[in-house]
Amino acid sequence: MSGRGGAPLKVRVRRLLVILPWLAERGSASLAEMSERFQLSERELVADLEQAAMCGLPPYLDELVDLYIDDDGVAHLGVPRFFVRPLRLTAPEGFSLLTAGRAALAMPGADPSGPLARALAKLEAVLGSDGMVLDLAQPAITGELVAAVDERAEVRVHYWSASRDELTDRCLRPRAVFSDRGRWYLLADDDRSGEERIFRIDRIVSCERTGERFEPRAVTVPTGDDWFDDLPGLSIATLRLPVADRWVVERFPVRSVTDDGDHLVVELPVASASWLRELLLRLGPATTVVSPDDWRGLGARAAAELLAARYAAD
Amino acid sequence: MATALERVTNLLTILLETRVPLTLRQISQELVGMYPDNPVALRGAFERDKAMLREIGVPIETEVLGGDQAGETAYRVDRDRYELRGLQLDDDERHALQLAVATIRSDTGQEGVWKLGGSVLPSSTVVANVAQSDALPVLRTASAARTTVAFRYRDLDRRLDPYGLLLREGFWYVIGHDHGHGQVRTYRVDRIAGAVTVLDGQGFERPAGFDVRAAFPADSKLLGEADDRDATAEVAVDPPLAAVVRAELGDDAVLRAEPPDGPAGGTVVFRVPCANRDAFRSWVLGIGVHAEVLGPPEVRAELVAWLRSFDGTGTSGTAAGGAS
Numbered sequence: 075m076s077g078r079g080g081a082p083l084k085v086r087v088r089r090l091l092v093i094l095p096w097l098a099e100r101g102s103a104s105l106a107e108m109s110e111r112f113q114l115s116e117r118e119l120v121a122d123l124e125q126a127a128m129c130g131l132p133p134y135l136d137e138l139v140d141l142y143i144d145d146d147g148v149a150h151l152g153v154p155r156f157f158v159r160p161l162r163l164t165a166p167e168g169f170s171l172l173t174a175g176r177a178a179l180a181m182p183g184a185d186p187s188g189p190l191a192r193a194l195a196k197l198e199a200v201l202g203s204d205g206m207v208l209d210l211a212q213p214a215i216t217g218e219l220v221a222a223v224d225e226r227a228e229v230r231v232h233y234w235s236a237s238r239d240e241l242t243d244r245c246l247r248p249r250a251v252f253s254d255r256g257r258w259y260l261l262a263d264d265d266r267s268g269e270e271r272i273f274r275i276d277r278i279v280s281c282e283r284t285g286e287r288f289e290p291r292a293v294t295v296p297t298g299d300d301w302f303d304d305l306p307g308l309s310i311a312t313l314r315l316p317v318a319d320r321w322v323v324e325r326f327p328v329r330s331v332t333d334d335g336d337h338l339v340v341e342l343p344v345a346s347a348s349w350l351r352e353l354l355l356r357l358g359p360a361t362t363v364v365s366p367d368d369w370r371g372l373g374a375r376a377a378a379e380l381l382a383a384r385y386a387a388d
Numbered sequence: 389m390a391t392a393l394e395r396v397t398n399l400l401t402i403l404l405e406t407r408v409p410l411t412l413r414q415i416s417q418e419l420v421g422m423y424p425d426n427p428v429a430l431r432g433a434f435e436r437d438k439a440m441l442r443e444i445g446v447p448i449e450t451e452v453l454g455g456d457q458a459g460e461t462a463y464r465v466d467r468d469r470y471e472l473r474g475l476q477l478d479d480d481e482r483h484a485l486q487l488a489v490a491t492i493r494s495d496t497g498q499e500g501v502w503k504l505g506g507s508v509l510p511s512s513t514v515v516a517n518v519a520q521s522d523a524l525p526v527l528r529t530a531s532a533a534r535t536t537v538a539f540r541y542r543d544l545d546r547r548l549d550p551y552g553l554l555l556r557e558g559f560w561y562v563i564g565h566d567h568g569h570g571q572v573r574t575y576r577v578d579r580i581a582g583a584v585t586v587l588d589g590q591g592f593e594r595p596a597g598f599d600v601r602a603a604f605p606a607d608s609k610l611l612g613e614a615d616d617r618d619a620t621a622e623v624a625v626d627p628p629l630a631a632v633v634r635a636e637l638g639d640d641a642v643l644r645a646e647p648p649d650g651p652a653g654g655t656v657v658f659r660v661p662c663a664n665r666d667a668f669r670s671w672v673l674g675i676g677v678h679a680e681v682l683g684p685p686e687v688r689a690e691l692v693a694w695l696r697s698f699d700g701t702g703t704s705g706t707a708a709g710g711a712s
Binding site: 083084087088096099110111113122125126155156158159160161162163166168170172173179181182188189190192199202204205207208209210213220223224232234239251252253255256257278279280295324351355356374376377379381383385 | 691
């Protein structure tokens, strides 16, 4: 592997095959613009361009990539014989563009006949009609919250707090709306805790604007398996569950999973005992809590309480 | 000695330039001094470069020669297949796609946007984390090309004509005609074991007007093999959770509502699909002590039996895994 650019050869080749056609179409561009656009340092960029300029084979030694970088940091590229057009979209790239486009088209407020829909139609003409559908069904209130984020409008909500098992009344400054594993969430500054918090949108019962506006602030929208970890008061429970209940691992972020044949042993971040009670009720008696000790038998206690409260006469 | 980047770029150039496929011997003669002289080392280095170019999407074609070069393999890249063509996006269309990529997280979306001449915008205020996997692009391409695929699922080898893909409630499903079963089947993509193989040359026709949404039950509580898709249960939900459930199920699901006796309103009775008992039970238990199944009697009895099975006597009759 050639070490000068730092990045692996595959990344550098792929990048070069994108940069050359882009530059060829324009003729020249500043290194600063290119490094920002293609997300690499100017040093890496110059290293790759210099090597591209050295490419050439007899008998067209000078023709292949006619490229030079002037003293003002501007790269110039003569019309090349090759790499005039970008490489076709790979299957993963095509998939990503189509899913992104279709997901965006399914968002609240999307224009079904606007530029995005036209772009998607053109993409489909090139990539083939695939019968792929993204169903990102949102709770009805989602559109209102997206608008509040965009317009930086403070809202007052009634929110069902599962950990407290009560309806709470709070003032929020909505920062971002996101979906993860099929659920929609609101990231907002919360007046009750004075902190940034994540709220499940399907648990927001009502929402109205207070009339207050707030200043924008950059936020990081969580992704992947780790965002759950940021919640305050998080505990870790170890559960032993039948392999048939693997959906737990797929549905919730987990710390670890080990498979002992018939059962999975799962370390699960738990934000509240009431959430774990519900999960254990759903899983049934074949699932046991290994640790912590406090939560052993929690499922059986929850089932007994529910029977006594609701089905005592049955 | 040329650098690796130069060597690969030059290799790609001669493969694009040539009208007739080139053997490795011809390639090494063209690329003077770029590959090792030792034949074994030459073959190894070339195979690595070829694999890398294919990985990034370069369509390298191979051909086994006849005549006086009989048995030798020759290589070329068809420029028509290499280049991205036929996609003329207007500025606003390109911008809309850039915005869309900012709402979905993936490594490959950015590369695609670059190829279309755009740049990636900062993350938007609405973001969808959509599950990704190696199988999904393969299945999408096969679905678009109407090519049969093979994969392993629940310890069985399946052959499927993939009619379409559906993302629902955070999971991807592939829906199509299953050769083994002779009927339309749905598979969870993340439960496919190993790689999906595309059976090149085995084509199929998608039924006219096929819609993956229609082929898939609308509500997970309807999922399953149950004959009685219309089965419903009556579920009473106490305030204030009644309002949460009402927002989820919609006003049409409200059977009756007791008069509000406080700011949070009164108890509401909902009509809830229950054809898939596992999913139904999971849903109603998710509401905990705030919900009660009123009927029909057999559905209520099933729930009571489930709760009693926790009592430690080990007589659980229905410990099978439920849907989430």
